[in-house]
Amino acid sequence: MPSASTGRRIAGIDAARGIALLGMMATHIFAPWTAGTNPEPNFVGLVLSGRSSALFAVLAGVGLALLTGGSRGHQGGSLAADRGGIAVRALLIATxxxxxxxxxxxxxxxxxxYAVLFLCALPFxxxxxxxxxLWAAGWIILSPVLAHLLRPVAEAAVDPAELGHNPMVYDLLTPATLLSDLFLTGYYPVVQxxxxxxxxxxxxxxELQRTGVQLGLLAGGAVLAVAAKAGSWLVMDRLGGYAEVAATESAQRADFDxxxxxxxxxxxxxxxWWWLGGxxxxxxxxxxxxHTxxxxxxxxxxxxxxxxxxxxxLLPLSGAGAMTLTLYSAHVWVLSTLPPTAPDLPVYLWQAVAAMVIGMVFHALGWRGPFELVISTASRLTRDALKPTGSRSR
Incomplete structure (x- = not known):
């Protein structure tokens, strides 16, 4: 995403997006625990699972902020134009x-x-x-409670309440199931x-390019991550929450731990309700x-x-992070062509290396990723068409 202050990309944000991409690729390829008679969670399961996709989503919000003026933020006609451009961006990403x-x-x-989240973010x-x-804190704290209340309602009202597969065009013919899956019952519930x-x-x-802000973000993030884990440990271990959820019907499976x-x-x-303490x-x-x-x-x-x-x-990471939509899509397509018996480590290594090399080549040539070019062009044209006269991009 362009920097609001310089008109150029911020390499650190692209590098973080590259980390998110490589982390998500790892969770797609590797099992989250070791094989054998005594399986144990591995690095992918303990470190990358959940955190990589959360990083991807948080960075989406950072990108939206930069698209709409960065630290100053756009208002009035410029903001209305931004919203139109973001809506087009969301439509193309959903496609x-x-x-x-x-x-x-x-x-x-x-x-x-991801696209639906873009649309939901427009009012903010x-x-x-x-x-x-205040909105972010309130949403993070209260939305899990809301989802816990609404999921049974959705499951009672919609049959089926979840897709059981990735969303596709045909699912538009069953809008109630699609919306239930996207917002409440699916893998990435939009409500939370x-x-x-x-x-x-x-x-x-x-002001992300100020050192003081960067250090504050580093310290604040670390404190938040540790405090969240500590709070959950208090609820689930010291107050008995884990024993309560382990006794529920949902937890009656051999691999629950x-x-x-x-x-x-x-x-x-x-x-x-103890599930909410995890x-x-x-x-x-x-x-x-x-925590995430x-x-x-x-x-x-x-x-x-x-x-x-x-x-x-961090050029290998920032190069890949500047074209994550293209590389993520290519990664999913490649996985669909591989046999189930393909060895995990070679598959991951060659895909990760390919993503970083391609990113660096595109960076050196000054190119955008194919999907990024199409989507950014469509978004920019929409913004320009909606902007007040005299403030259009050149």
Whole structure:
């Protein structure tokens, strides 16, 4: 995304987006725990699961903030034009996501949810930092409670209440199921995930190229991440929450302890309010959201600090991060062509290396990724058409 102050890309944000891309690729390829008679969560399950996709979503909010004026923010006619451009951007991203949804692949494609999040963020673009901070905090804390209340309602009212596959064009024929899946019952429920975009919007309204802001973001993110885990530990371990959820019907599976540590999207969290005390990856609880917002802030701050002094240092990451939509889509398509027996490590390494090399080549040539070029051009043309006379892009 362009910097509001310089008109150029901010390498640190692109580098963080590159980390998110490589992390999501790893979670798509590797199992989250070791094989054998005594499986244990591995690095992918304990470190990357949940955090990579959350980073991707938080950075989407940062990008929206930069698109709409950065720390100053646009108002009036310029903001209305920005909203039109973002809506077009969302429509095109959703189109790509629905195309990927037709592929036979064991990946939860995020793009349609990502696009819906863009649309849901439109009413918040004009808010000042203080008001936006209140909205972000309130949404992160309260939306899991709202989702916990609404999921049973959706499941009772809509049959089926979830798609069971990635969204695709045909799902538009069953809008109730599609909306239920996108907002409540799917892999990336928008009701909770909007908190990531609001947090990203707030971060993007800061003076991100100032060292003091970067250090504050690093320290604040670390404190938030640790505090969220500590709070969840108090609720689930010291107050007995884990024993309560383990006794529910949803938890009656042999691998529950492993799943609890690496990916709670595989379990229907029902039968107890204690589920809201967890912080497991993809649990969608307040503690989970707060923790992953914190880790996202730490990664972004570290990338900004490094690239502000040595812009070339993270070029393999920032090059890939500047064209994540193209590379993510190519990654999903490639996975759909591989046999299930393809070895995980070679598949990941050659895809990760290819993504970084392609990103660096495009950066050196001054090119945009193909999907990024189409979407940014359509978005810019829409903004220009809607902007007041005399303020159009040149």
């Amino acid at each position: 790509v996501g629905m195309m990927l949804g037709t592929l036979e692949v064991n990946v939860a494609v995020i793009l349609v949810h 673009l004009q808010l000042r930092r203080r008001v936006l901070a 995930w909007l908190g990531y975009l609001l947090a990203g919007l707030l971060i993007g309204r800061l 492993l799943v609890y540590q690496v990916n709670m999207s595989w379990i229907e969290q029902r039968g107890s 912080s497991s990856p993809h649990s969608g609880t307040s503690f989970d959201l707060l 917002v914190g880790t996202s802030a730490v990664v972004l701050a570290a990338c900004l600090l490094l690239t502000s002094r040595l812009p070339w240092l």
